[in-house]
Every structure is written in C-alpha cells, then in structure tokens.
Amino acid sequence: MTPSYLLRRLFYGLLLMLGVVVLNFLLIRLAPGDPAVVIAGEMGGADEALLAAIRADYGLDKPVLTQLGIYIGNVLQGDLGQSFFFNQPVATLIGDRIGPTILLVLCAQVISILLGVFLGVIAARKPNGVLSGFVSVFATIGYAVPVFWTGIMLIILFASVFPIFPVEGMQSVRLRDAGFMIRALDVAHHLVLPAFTLALIYLAQYARLSRASMLEVLGSDYIRTARAKGASERSVLFKHALRNASLPILTVAGLQFGNLISGALLVETVFNWPGMGRLAFDSILRRDYPTIMGVLFFASAMVVVANLLTDLSYRLADPRLRGKS
Amino acid sequence: MTEATEFKAESPAREAWRMFRRNIPAVAGVIMLTGIVLATLWGTFFYGGNPYEIVWAPHEPPGVTPEFPLGTDYLGRDIFAGLVAGGGPTLAVGAAAAAITMVIGVSLGALAGFYGGWVDNLLMRITEFFQVLPTLLFAMVLVTLFSPTLFTIAMAIGVVSWPQTARLTRAEVMKIKELEYVTAARAIGARNRRIIWTVILPNAAPPLIVSATLTIGVAILFEAGLSFLGLGDPNTMSWGLMIGSNRAYILDAWWPVTFPGLAIFLTVFSVSLIGDGLNDAFNPKLRER
Numbered sequence: 001m002t003p004s005y006l007l008r009r010l011f012y013g014l015l016l017m018l019g020v021v022v023l024n025f026l027l028i029r030l031a032p033g034d035p036a037v038v039i040a041g042e043m044g045g046a047d048e049a050l051l052a053a054i055r056a057d058y059g060l061d062k063p064v065l066t067q068l069g070i071y072i073g074n075v076l077q078g079d080l081g082q083s084f085f086f087n088q089p090v091a092t093l094i095g096d097r098i099g100p101t102i103l104l105v106l107c108a109q110v111i112s113i114l115l116g117v118f119l120g121v122i123a124a125r126k127p128n129g130v131l132s133g134f135v136s137v138f139a140t141i142g143y144a145v146p147v148f149w150t151g152i153m154l155i156i157l158f159a160s161v162f163p164i165f166p167v168e169g170m171q172s173v174r175l176r177d178a179g180f181m182i183r184a185l186d187v188a189h190h191l192v193l194p195a196f197t198l199a200l201i202y203l204a205q206y207a208r209l210s211r212a213s214m215l216e217v218l219g220s221d222y223i224r225t226a227r228a229k230g231a232s233e234r235s236v237l238f239k240h241a242l243r244n245a246s247l248p249i250l251t252v253a254g255l256q257f258g259n260l261i262s263g264a265l266l267v268e269t270v271f272n273w274p275g276m277g278r279l280a281f282d283s284i285l286r287r288d289y290p291t292i293m294g295v296l297f298f299a300s301a302m303v304v305v306a307n308l309l310t311d312l313s314y315r316l317a318d319p320r321l322r323g324k325s
Numbered sequence: 326m327t328e329a330t331e332f333k334a335e336s337p338a339r340e341a342w343r344m345f346r347r348n349i350p351a352v353a354g355v356i357m358l359t360g361i362v363l364a365t366l367w368g369t370f371f372y373g374g375n376p377y378e379i380v381w382a383p384h385e386p387p388g389v390t391p392e393f394p395l396g397t398d399y400l401g402r403d404i405f406a407g408l409v410a411g412g413g414p415t416l417a418v419g420a421a422a423a424a425i426t427m428v429i430g431v432s433l434g435a436l437a438g439f440y441g442g443w444v445d446n447l448l449m450r451i452t453e454f455f456q457v458l459p460t461l462l463f464a465m466v467l468v469t470l471f472s473p474t475l476f477t478i479a480m481a482i483g484v485v486s487w488p489q490t491a492r493l494t495r496a497e498v499m500k501i502k503e504l505e506y507v508t509a510a511r512a513i514g515a516r517n518r519r520i521i522w523t524v525i526l527p528n529a530a531p532p533l534i535v536s537a538t539l540t541i542g543v544a545i546l547f548e549a550g551l552s553f554l555g556l557g558d559p560n561t562m563s564w565g566l567m568i569g570s571n572r573a574y575i576l577d578a579w580w581p582v583t584f585p586g587l588a589i590f591l592t593v594f595s596v597s598l599i600g601d602g603l604n605d606a607f608n609p610k611l612r613e614r
Contacts, residue, residue: 027467
C-alpha cells in the first residue's frame with residue numbers, strides 16, 4: 001500500500017463529499033417554491049425578517065453559481081446552517097446524535113459479520129446437511145422481513161413475554177448519574193435489541209455468502225494439501241479456507257454499509273434510539289431541510305469512510321493487491 | 326432398425342422453464358404470489374369494506390367476531406379490509422419502482438459496458454456517487470421535497486436503487502461484447518445500437534431477469550419502510566402505513582401490526598423464492614449447491 005495510493009483514495013473520497021454538498025444545494029433549489037421559505041421550513045408563517053436573514057446568509061439574491069460557492073464555503077467551515085425547528089446549528093444537532101448511530105451501526109455490523117460468517121463456515125462443511133439448509137432458508141427469510149417489523153415484533157416479545165431487555169431509548173433515567181462503568185453497561189443493555197434487529201438481515205446474507213464462498217475455496221488444491229499434511233479440521237476451515245474466502249465477504253461488508261445506515265434509520269425510529277435516524281425522521285416530518293441535508297451529508301460521509309476502510313482492509317487481506325494501485 | 330434416433334435441441338428458455346418447474350420452493354413462490362395478487366384483486370372489487378371506516382369497537386382481537394376475521398385496529402377499523410385495500414398500492418409501487426430501477430440501471434450499465442473509455446469512466450463515477458448516498462434517507466428527502474404520491478414514491482425508489490443493476494449490466498455487457506457472435510454481427514454491418522439491443526442485451530437477459538425479480542422485493546420493502554415512517558401517499562392505504570399508524574399501541578394489541586407485516590413478508594418472500602428459482606434455472610452450474 002503506497003502512500004500515493006492512500007492520498008488518491010482520500011482525495012477521491014473528498015470529491016464524493018463535495019458531490020453530496022452540490023446535490024444538497026440542488027435539491028433545495030429543485031423543490032417547488034422559494035428556497036428561503038423551503039429552508040425556513042414549516043414554521044407556520046416565517047416572518048419577513050427571518051426570510052431576509054436566510055436570503056442574506058445563503059446569498060439567495062446572487063447568481064446561482066455564487067450561491068453554490070457560498071454554500072460550499074459555509075460547509076467547509078463546518079457551518080451546515082441553522083435548524084429553525086430545533087433552533088440550534090445543524091452541526092451541533094448532528095454532533096449530539098452521531099455517536100449513538102455509529103455505536104448502533106458498528107455493533108450490528110460486527111454481530112452480523114461474526115455470527116454470519118461462523119454460521120456460513122460450519123454450513124459449508126456439509127453442503128447438503130441440515131445446517132446448510134437452515135442457512136439457506138434463514139437467508140431467504142432474513143431478506144424478506146421488513147426490519148422495522150422485526151423490531152416491533154421483538155418489542156412485543158420482550159416487553160410482555162420476556163421483560164429482560166429494555167425496549168426503548170439508550171439510557172435509564174435513574175442511572176444517569178451513576179459511574180461510567182454502570183452507564184456503559186446500561187447502554188449495552190439497551191443496545192441488545194436494536195443491534196440484533198439491525199444485524200438479523202445482514203447476518204443471514206453473510207451466512208449465505210460465506211457458505212458459497214467457502215464451498216468454492218474448499219474445493220481448491222491447497223485445501224487438499226492442508227488436509228494431506230494432517231491439519232485439523234478446525235485449522236483447515238478457519239485458517240486455510242476462511243482467509244481465502246474472506247475477500248467477497250469484505251467486499252459485501254463495505255457495500256452493505258450504506259444499506260445498514262438506511263436500516264438504522266428505521267430501527268432507531270422503532271426503538272427510540274437517540275441517533276441521526278430519529279433526527280432525520282423528526283426533521284423530515286417538520287420539513288426542517290437544513291437538518292435533513294446535514295444528516296444526508298454526514299450519513300454519506302460515514303459511507304465514504306467505511307468504503308475507504310474496506311478498500312484498505314481489502315489490501316491487507318489480499319497480498320496480491322498490495323503492490324498495485 | 327434404420328430409424329435414426331432423433332435429437333431435439335432444447336431452447337435455453339425452455340430448458341430454464343423445465344428446471345424452474347421442478348424447483349419446489351420456486352413453484353411455491355409463484356403460487357403464493359398469485360394467491361396474494363388474486364386476494365388483493367378480489368378484495369378491491371368484491372370485499373368492498375372501506376379500510377378507513379370505523380366499523381366496530383377498537384382493538385377487537387382476531388377470530389372473535391366473524392365479520393372481522395383479523396380484528397380491528399386502534400380506531401375500530403377492519404384490518405382485513407385494510408390488508409386487501411393496501412395490497413394493490415404496495416404491489417403497484419413495488420413493481421413500478423422495480424421497472425424504473427431496471428430502465429435506469431440497464432441503460433446506463435449497457436452504455437458504460439459497451440462504449441468503455443471516458444463514457445464508462447463518467448457513468449461509473451456517477452454510479453459510485455449514488456452508491457454513497459444512504460438509499461432510504463435519500464428517498465425520504467426526495468419524497469418530502471416532491472410531495473408523496475404513488476408516482477413520486479416509485480420514482481424516488483427507482484432513483485436511489487439503480488446503481489447495483491447498472492454495475493451488473495455493465496459487467497455482463499463487457500463480458501458478452503468480446504464474444505464471437507458480436508464480432509459476427511458487426512461483420513454483417515450491424516450498428517452499435519442494434520448490437521446493444523438485439524445482440525448483447527438479450528444474451529445478458531438471464532442475470533438481469535433474476536436481478537429484476539429481486540429488485541421488486543427490495544422495492545416493496547422500501548415502500549413499506551417509507552409508508553411506515555408516514556412518508557407514503559396519504560390518500561392510499563398500504564401495509565407499511567397500517568404498521569406505522571398502529572405502532573403506538575403495540576403493547577395493547579399485537580394483531581394490527583402483525584398481519585400487515587406478515588403480508589409484506591410473505592409477498593417479498595415469494596418474490597425472492599421465484600428469483601432464486603430463476604437463478605438456479607438459468608445457471609445449471611449453480612444447481613449443485
């Protein structure tokens with residue numbers, strides 16, 4: 001992995017983000033009506049003074065290209081505009097909520113990859129066995145279940161039948177002043193249901209994918225060699241085969257990240273998780289465009305970063321790629 | 326014994342159909358989907374219950390009153406009437422969105438794959454850009470900006486979901502355009518447009534048909550998600566909307582959210598069984614797995 005390659009990827013990621021900024025700008029102007037009114041949102045009668053302030057702030061009386069320049073300049077300075085509904089800068093609003101979303105998405109990603117790959121690997125050992133059949137059926141079911149509905153069903157189950165996990169929010173009110181460890185455990189406790197709900201769909205997909213990928217690898221000569229030299233079954237499966245079967249899994253993990261964020265949006269709404277998804281939902285209901293655009297920007301930034309990391313890990317996993325650019 | 330044994334070549338489509346017919350899950354999917362479509366049609370024209378009308382006490386459990394087999398929701402509306410009325414819009418938006426996805430994805434993918442060079446470069450950069458945008462969020466923004474109707478919802482879903490189709494089409498076209506029958510078509514003087522439409526795309530059809538089927542499933546889930554969030558067309562009943570509007574009362578009554586969810590699940594499940602079946606039927610090599 002050469003530094004110039006890394007720099008090029010970074011530059012490309014920044015270009016993509018610039019594209020998102022331009023798209024945000026265009027969307028506001030594509031919406032029917034006066035952009036200043038659109039930005040003010042459904043205030044129920046934004047007064048002239050506010051509209052004038054917005055026009056001055058966004059330079060709405062200037063030519064479109066100048067407006068775009070002003071908008072990009074503002075974003076570069078970390079100014080994503082003001083939410084007139086929450087009456088706070090958008091950057092602050094998102095700063096408060098991006099943590100819980102990242103926590104939820106990363107946990108779901110880790111759970112789904114670890115469990116999914118594990119299931120897939122054991123299923124691949126007996127391609128026609130019971131577990132293999134289960135993985136295939138489970139993957140098809142997982143693909144077809146609406147994620148928000150899974151969440152609701154889990155809430156019904158765990159609220160009335162097995163009340164062992166909290167079904168709402170991220171923290172217990174009574175533990176708010178407790179020590180760090182207790183609060184961390186409390187958050188983890190609240191995280192169980194949302195993270196599993198989100199992980200479930202992808203878990204099924206990773207299981208199916210890693211099963212297929214493993215089956216392909218297990219037919220190779222080097223697996224026969226490993227078996228011939230007397231390597232244990234576990235070592236053959238998890239060391240020799242999984243390493244080579246992991247490339248497609250990595251690719252999909254990177255590609256899935258955007259979908260995972262979309263899923264998180266729904267899961268956060270169902271479980272009242274105080275993240276960007278809830279924020280997006282609340283601001284869309286109020287037509288609070290600066291906030292919506294801010295969320296779109298940050299969510300896309302998360303995908304860009306995830307893609308970058310996938311790309312780098314891809315190179316770490318596959319030595320053949322390292323020298324190339 | 327002078328009769329020569331006759332060998333009849335089977336057309337690939339016919340062979341695929343033969344394989345598909347033998348695939349029990351796929352046939353079950355076809356039967357289930359047909360059942361769902363027929364039930365929706367029957368409900369729209371014959372059941373006649375108004376899904377918005379308050380007909381009974383709220384939260385009547387299913388199976389208690391024979392007129393309302395699936396019970397009533399938090400307002401006392403007939404859930405069965407909601408299911409049959411919501412099926413049409415849900416299925417229609419899913420199908421329309423999948424069609425839009427395929428049109429955009431196949432056109433851009435075919436152009437990129439066939440012409441290569443700067444066309445490919447440009448189109449692929451655009452595709453990557455669209456893949457960076459979180460799909461549901463982007464669709465939510467589009468739907469709110471352009472007032473939610475069934476058409477704008479289908480458009481929004483199409484606009485955010487085409488990149489994968491474009492990539493698949495591009496890969497197929499790039500593979501096929503190197504084959505000899507394309508050179509042969511060129512040799513007899515066929516122009517590029519003709520080669521793309523009548524030579525390459527028909528040969529790329531099997532994976533594209535499979536992907537179209539799976540896209541319908543994704544689009545139905547997408548529509549359900551938007552309606553669940555309250556961003557669907559406010560003038561039409563849909564399964565997602567039923568779940569969304571009854572969400573606040575799930576701990577009092579499980580049935581108003583469970584049945585629409587099951588309907589969504591069964592529809593998407595049958596569509597994906599059909600998609601998997603088609604995939605197996607078109608790819609004899611995959612059948613072993």
